[in-house]
Amino acid sequence: MNSIMSTPLRIVNFSIIHKDGWSSETDKYGIVAEPLNKTYNRGAFSFYLLLWGSDTKRFIEDIKIKDQILNMEVLGVTKKFGILRLEHKNSNTITNLVKRYKGVILSEIISNGIEKWTIAINTKSLKKFKEKLSQYGEILNYTEKSPNEVIPPPVLTERQVEALKIALNKGYFDYPKRIRGEDISKLLGMKTPTLIYHLRNAERSILEFYLDNFIND
Structure with a gap:
């Protein structure tokens, strides 16, 4: 070999x-x-x-x-x-x-x-x-x-990207919210705790990378 x-x-x-x-x-x-x-x-x-x-x-x-x-x-x-x-x-x-x-x-x-x-x-x-x-x-x-x-960039899963897309489009991140997490979870065919899990992991990955590589420069 x-x-x-x-x-x-x-x-x-x-x-x-x-x-x-x-x-x-x-x-x-x-x-x-x-x-x-x-x-x-x-x-x-x-x-x-x-x-x-x-x-x-x-x-x-x-x-x-x-x-x-x-x-x-x-x-x-x-x-x-x-x-x-x-x-x-x-x-x-x-x-x-x-x-x-x-x-x-x-x-x-x-x-x-x-x-x-x-x-x-x-x-x-x-x-x-x-x-x-x-x-x-x-x-x-x-x-x-x-x-x-090196600090590697985040790699989002397909489920995380899908959850973020719908949450953004439907106004989940707006104030006040235009849609509830329960309603998004129904659109995605998943339980609400699972939706929150995907959204929080995606947000955490993006924010940690942003803070480590941009804010702390």
Whole structure:
């Protein structure tokens, strides 16, 4: 049996003001955006986009007409929170740059017009990656660290995403609530304690990751 060769790996954290794209709109509307669960197709990639901020609805209206956005599905939205499903062009994106150098995106948070990334990448690719990255905008911060220090992004289950979508769409997070937990549980065909379990786990995963990677920067 062939042994597995050791491959040097580094965790890279960087903040960048992207010259192109929609990330600058987060500053305009006071939005924090977190892309999750990216999947790649030929010439494009799809992902969920979680939004927090002062005016998510106007932010969504602005970015949906951007050239880079091929398709947008609004899964749920209130004035201060939203979940989108986006299909995005590959060209001139940092996502595509990371993929080209066989890196892995561990987290990405966008706020105040600044993109904050954490990626894992082979040590041999670091020099070329950083050279190319500088062509995408102004790099504000760039550090490398051991893989043991990374905090992974949350991975929501299908049931958690489904519960969040309906809760948002039906006004469960509004004040006052426009729907009761009991009514949502009936729509999903589950018991109310099970619904609360899924919602709280999803909220906890998102908030813990947000607080650890954004507030404590």
